[in-house]
Amino acid sequence: MLTLRVAVTATCIGTAARLLMYGGPVLSWLWMQHGWSENAAVKLEYAAAFGLLACIPFVFWRQAWPVLKLIAAWLLLSTFASMFTEPWHPELEPGAHAARYLAPLALAAFCAKDDERGRKLGEWLLRVGVGATFIAHGIEALLTRAQFIDYLIGGAWKLLQIDLPEGAARGILLTIGVVDVLVGAGVMLPKRWRVLALWLAFWGLLTASVRVLYLGWGNWPEMLIRVTNGAVPLTLFFLWTKAKHAQAE
Amino acid sequence: MRKLNNQRTALIAAAFVVGLAVLIGALVAPKGLGAADRNPDGSYTGTQLEGTTPAQWRMIWGSDPAHNATMSWTTAADPKSSGVFYDTQSHNGELAKYAHHVDAKTGRYSDDEWKLWYNHAELTGLKPDTTYWLVMVSDGIASREFHFKTAPDGDAEFKLLYGGDSRSDRDGRRTMNRRMRTLLEEDPEILALAHGGDYVREGDELEDWVEWMTDHELTVTEDGRLLPVIPARGNHEASGPIYDEIWNTPGKKDCNFYSTKIGDEFLLITLNSNISAGGNQADFLETTLKDNAKVRWQCANYHRPAYPAVKSPGAALEHWVPLFEKYNLDIAFESDGHTLKRTCAIRGGKPDATGVVYIGEGGLGVKQRTPKPDRWYFKNGVTASTLHVQKLSVKKDSLTVESITDKGEVYDTYTAKPRKR
Numbered sequence: 001m002l003t004l005r006v007a008v009t010a011t012c013i014g015t016a017a018r019l020l021m022y023g024g025p026v027l028s029w030l031w032m033q034h035g036w037s038e039n040a041a042v043k044l045e046y047a048a049a050f051g052l053l054a055c056i057p058f059v060f061w062r063q064a065w066p067v068l069k070l071i072a073a074w075l076l077l078s079t080f081a082s083m084f085t086e087p088w089h090p091e092l093e094p095g096a097h098a099a100r101y102l103a104p105l106a107l108a109a110f111c112a113k114d115d116e117r118g119r120k121l122g123e124w125l126l127r128v129g130v131g132a133t134f135i136a137h138g139i140e141a142l143l144t145r146a147q148f149i150d151y152l153i154g155g156a157w158k159l160l161q162i163d164l165p166e167g168a169a170r171g172i173l174l175t176i177g178v179v180d181v182l183v184g185a186g187v188m189l190p191k192r193w194r195v196l197a198l199w200l201a202f203w204g205l206l207t208a209s210v211r212v213l214y215l216g217w218g219n220w221p222e223m224l225i226r227v228t229n230g231a232v233p234l235t236l237f238f239l240w241t242k243a244k245h246a247q248a249e
Numbered sequence: 250m251r252k253l254n255n256q257r258t259a260l261i262a263a264a265f266v267v268g269l270a271v272l273i274g275a276l277v278a279p280k281g282l283g284a285a286d287r288n289p290d291g292s293y294t295g296t297q298l299e300g301t302t303p304a305q306w307r308m309i310w311g312s313d314p315a316h317n318a319t320m321s322w323t324t325a326a327d328p329k330s331s332g333v334f335y336d337t338q339s340h341n342g343e344l345a346k347y348a349h350h351v352d353a354k355t356g357r358y359s360d361d362e363w364k365l366w367y368n369h370a371e372l373t374g375l376k377p378d379t380t381y382w383l384v385m386v387s388d389g390i391a392s393r394e395f396h397f398k399t400a401p402d403g404d405a406e407f408k409l410l411y412g413g414d415s416r417s418d419r420d421g422r423r424t425m426n427r428r429m430r431t432l433l434e435e436d437p438e439i440l441a442l443a444h445g446g447d448y449v450r451e452g453d454e455l456e457d458w459v460e461w462m463t464d465h466e467l468t469v470t471e472d473g474r475l476l477p478v479i480p481a482r483g484n485h486e487a488s489g490p491i492y493d494e495i496w497n498t499p500g501k502k503d504c505n506f507y508s509t510k511i512g513d514e515f516l517l518i519t520l521n522s523n524i525s526a527g528g529n530q531a532d533f534l535e536t537t538l539k540d541n542a543k544v545r546w547q548c549a550n551y552h553r554p555a556y557p558a559v560k561s562p563g564a565a566l567e568h569w570v571p572l573f574e575k576y577n578l579d580i581a582f583e584s585d586g587h588t589l590k591r592t593c594a595i596r597g598g599k600p601d602a603t604g605v606v607y608i609g610e611g612g613l614g615v616k617q618r619t620p621k622p623d624r625w626y627f628k629n630g631v632t633a634s635t636l637h638v639q640k641l642s643v644k645k646d647s648l649t650v651e652s653i654t655d656k657g658e659v660y661d662t663y664t665a666k667p668r669k670r
Contacts, residue, residue: 032417045278050273064256154527215566
């Protein structure tokens with residue numbers, strides 16, 4: 001559970017930093033579309049940022065699990081707001097962010113009931129979260145999201161000094177999209193494929209770190225926010241390994 | 250310790266700490282936000298969309314505005330014939346007297362709900378630096394007479410407007426359109442508007458564009474002078490087809506990046522921050538900058554900023570800024586942030602007098618945010634939360650950019666001197 005607690009902490013820090021540094025979708029949504037004053041909307045986001053940071057110690061305190069629901073509530077609200085502010089395929093937002101807002105809920109399930117029911121609920125929340133995230137990102141890749149093409153071109157140059165042509169980047173992106181959709185669907189099947197969980201963890205952490213590799217360390221909040229994309233499948237890997245050992249005994 | 254471990258204690262402690270933090274957050278949030286002025290007039294007038302009456306007129310400039318321009322308009326019915334009559338002298342709408350006529354290509358806008366048709370008449374073989382009078386005609390129904398001036402050739406002096414983000418606040422947009430009309434009336438040297446994108450909130454909804462195009466009529470002067478638009482695609486235009494139907498596909502389809510040469514010594518490169526910045530577009534940018542290395546004034550226009558006043562940087566920072574610096578671009582015009590900004594000159598990620606200046610952030614009507622003036626690149630720069638448009642005065646010995654508010658006040662002036670090229 002430590003992996004999951006660290007990941008939720010990272011998400012809290014990343015989200016809070018983003019709110020304080022750049023503002024988030026809730027501000028845009030309430031201010032631009034619902035007639036809130038900018039002042040009130042910024043106050044709400046600042047309050048949420050400080051609130052998220054204050055939640056961090058309680059992430060590690062088992063009995064304080066309801067706090068995790070507060071974290072999930074804000075992340076869900078952000079996702080909901082981004083559906084109304086993100087012009088590019090907003091319908092994919094709930095899926096793309098699923099690991100982010102379901103991770104604290106899964107942790108709450110594990111903490112609230114220390115029994116088989118709690119464990120099962122937590123495990124399935126993690127499966128759905130990471131599965132939906134990979135499928136949504138896979139669809140974005142199949143739609144050749146411009147940002148992803150630039151990550152590939154920029155990454156190839158920075159890491160390998162290869163001048164990747166746009167056509168090649170598009171081809172690679174389509175392959176990544178197909179793989180993401182397949183592995184995302186795979187993790188939601190009632191099977192415990194540990195190799196799959198390891199792949200998801202590797203790819204999730206790699207794509208999270210791309211935000212920093214590509215745009216420099218100044219972009220660290222975006223990386224932290226996405227740590228759950230790799231940490232959630234890593235938690236699944238540990239859970240399944242533990243279950244396998246328990247079964248063997 | 251045992252007491253601390255019970256859940257009630259944990260929850261009380263959590264409620265206290267989180268509640269206190271939320272309160273502190275609300276208290277330390279910056280104050281004095283949301284004070285942008287509005288000038289609502291309540292009435293949205295414009296040419297009625299009726300039958301084949303030409304409405305929602307807009308003139309579009311592309312690569313060679315000294316010789317070519319596109320006159321576009323909307324009709325509520327599918328016209329059997331559409332075209333433009335034009336001449337270098339006014340004939341007050343007497344069609345038979347105009348020396349030239351060109352047919353328009355027509356088609357239905359991609360929208361299930363709204364049945365409207367676009368009409369694009371491509372005027373070619375125009376004379377530079379010349380006023381043309383024109384009338385749009387669809388199925389025999391004519392518009393009033395309009396006029397516009399083509400771009401000059403040679404080493405000419407002229408003026409342009411730049412602005413972006415005219416979405417989401419119709420009153421603000423109409424205020425800024427009236428402001429641009431006033432500027433055009435006061436200063437006939439202004440030739441065109443380079444738009445930085447985000448015209449509307451939902452670029453795939455024709456209804457939003459219908460409002461935008463109707464409001465754009467307000468930029469036409471009392472005596473019928475048109476303000477040509479050099480369009481860039483913003484993120485709110487998404488990747489749908491309506492943008493190309495409105496603007497007659499500027500640049501190639503699915504690309505929407507191109508360059509505009511005004512005279513021999515001014516280059517404006519319009520980029521599309523909605524598609525990959527690093528692939529073919531970066532190649533185009535480098536080729537264009539290399540081919541025009543000796544051109545005195547070089548500017549770029551795109552939507553998502555490399556040096557934003559509010560948000561995080563876009564892909565331009567990684568893929569375009571190194572090329573801007575390599576080829577010594579003068580000014581990059583950026584939108585998206587809903588605020589007014591001018592950075593210091595930047596090279597290699599730090600202030601450098603030989604670097605590139607970034608101006609804009611979008612104030613053609615959208616509600617203005619509070620900028621973040623403490624970012625390093627605003628030292629010796631400017632930020633403000635006010636609707637605005639930039640006026641560029643292109644001269645042989647200077648390039649001046651004035652940021653003009655909705656009230657007509659000059660908020661900031663920046664002057665560049667010619668580089669050694």
